[in-house]
Amino acid sequence: MNIRKNIAISENGFIFNPLTGDSFSVNQTGVFVLQQLKNGESNETVLKALQDEYELDAHTAEKDLNDFLDMLKSYQLSENE
Amino acid sequence: MNKRKITVAVTGLNNIDSPGPGIPVIRALKDSSAFDVRIVGLSYETLEPGIYMHELVDKVYQLPLPTAGSAMLKERLQYIVSQEKIDVLIPNFDAELHNFIKIQHELKSELGIATFLPSHEQFEERHKSELNKFGEKYDIKVPESHIINQVSEIKKLEDDLDYPMVIKGRYYDAYIASNYEQASSYFYKIVAKWGYPIIVQEFVTGTEVNVTAIGDGKGRCIGAVTMRKLYITDKGKAWSGVSLEDDKLMEISRRVIENSRWKGGCELEFIKTKKDEYYLLEMNPRFPAWMYLAIGCGQNHAEALVKMALGEDVKPFAEYKSGKMFIRYAYDMIVDISEFQQISTTGEYAR
Numbered sequence: 450m451n452i453r454k455n456i457a458i459s460e461n462g463f464i465f466n467p468l469t470g471d472s473f474s475v476n477q478t479g480v481f482v483l484q485q486l487k488n489g490e491s492n493e494t495v496l497k498a499l500q501d502e503y504e505l506d507a508h509t510a511e512k513d514l515n516d517f518l519d520m521l522k523s524y525q526l527s528e529n530e
Numbered sequence: 531m532n533k534r535k536i537t538v539a540v541t542g543l544n545n546i547d548s549p550g551p552g553i554p555v556i557r558a559l560k561d562s563s564a565f566d567v568r569i570v571g572l573s574y575e576t577l578e579p580g581i582y583m584h585e586l587v588d589k590v591y592q593l594p595l596p597t598a599g600s601a602m603l604k605e606r607l608q609y610i611v612s613q614e615k616i617d618v619l620i621p622n623f624d625a626e627l628h629n630f631i632k633i634q635h636e637l638k639s640e641l642g643i644a645t646f647l648p649s650h651e652q653f654e655e656r657h658k659s660e661l662n663k664f665g666e667k668y669d670i671k672v673p674e675s676h677i678i679n680q681v682s683e684i685k686k687l688e689d690d691l692d693y694p695m696v697i698k699g700r701y702y703d704a705y706i707a708s709n710y711e712q713a714s715s716y717f718y719k720i721v722a723k724w725g726y727p728i729i730v731q732e733f734v735t736g737t738e739v740n741v742t743a744i745g746d747g748k749g750r751c752i753g754a755v756t757m758r759k760l761y762i763t764d765k766g767k768a769w770s771g772v773s774l775e776d777d778k779l780m781e782i783s784r785r786v787i788e789n790s791r792w793k794g795g796c797e798l799e800f801i802k803t804k805k806d807e808y809y810l811l812e813m814n815p816r817f818p819a820w821m822y823l824a825i826g827c828g829q830n831h832a833e834a835l836v837k838m839a840l841g842e843d844v845k846p847f848a849e850y851k852s853g854k855m856f857i858r859y860a861y862d863m864i865v866d867i868s869e870f871q872q873i874s875t876t877g878e879y880a881r
Contacts, residue, residue: 455775455852457853465853467773467774467775467776467852467853468774468775468776469737469758469774470739470757470758470760470771470772470774
């Protein structure tokens, strides 16, 4: 998933979407995922990184990541595909 | 850099909970890098807070109410220029603009006061009651609107419009009605306050986004900044907002300003739907009260307006910063009764 280019993500998890004016807070895991996505990593790479970083089983990591990606989409934080 | 000394007269000193744009315009002019501005405040009521803001307003004169007409307004301005030279005048109220537009050429030729106002035709064509035609002319989506003078006409409109529908006054006030009973009650409420006609409008669901902009009257949009309200008062006014980066909204706004050859400041109010469609709800013929946000974003529209009023060419602003917020606050000034007495009895005030 591609994150919109102009989305601002701070290190402490504050996100500002200049298209809508919305702002959000995410936890450290959220920042970890968002930064990977912003760097252009594929969903698969992010999933693997998430598993490694937090020592998760594949099922849990995939479920959590998909939930998070759905949320990003619903808040218009992702590029239109 | 040497700043040019000029005197600018400004109305809209009512910096209250439903604020006029006067004080933000003055603050923008005080921030100008080109001008050293003396401000003449023009007031209608003796309790407009701007009258007593000495750090922003140097001298105040009361004006006759707009209902007195343009001849009375001109007479009062003749008196004011006999007291001091006014280089530029920026009116900031919808209700007074008709008079100022009517005498704008006389103000320049006879009193030496420059303005930068739209033509009478431009002013009229963007009225709420003309929204359908305006949308068609400039290829912009607008909510379906009907002008009515009788409450029974609401029933007839139920064939075309579903509830909820919006019941609006010609100049002010808007209510969302979910059924006929509510719609008819709002009809009478607005008529009692603002008179006929009443506008019945399709309710478009979405997020409200606004634009403060300035046109040069020759088809160029000199500047525009988009904003979403973050906190809205019970009067529907923005108490806080954030500047956006929305290319589509900017493109539509520019199109309105350029194609209508708008001259002066204005505010465009849109609803952005979930399908990313933009519906123009209103075009206000003056800067909005939140226009100071444009300064925070890097565009001084008030300075640009004064330059153009003085006949100077202004380059359009190329960009602005998104993610800039404004947050209003209330502040109690302590004013001696003698100050209030001065404006109340003489119609003039200087510290």
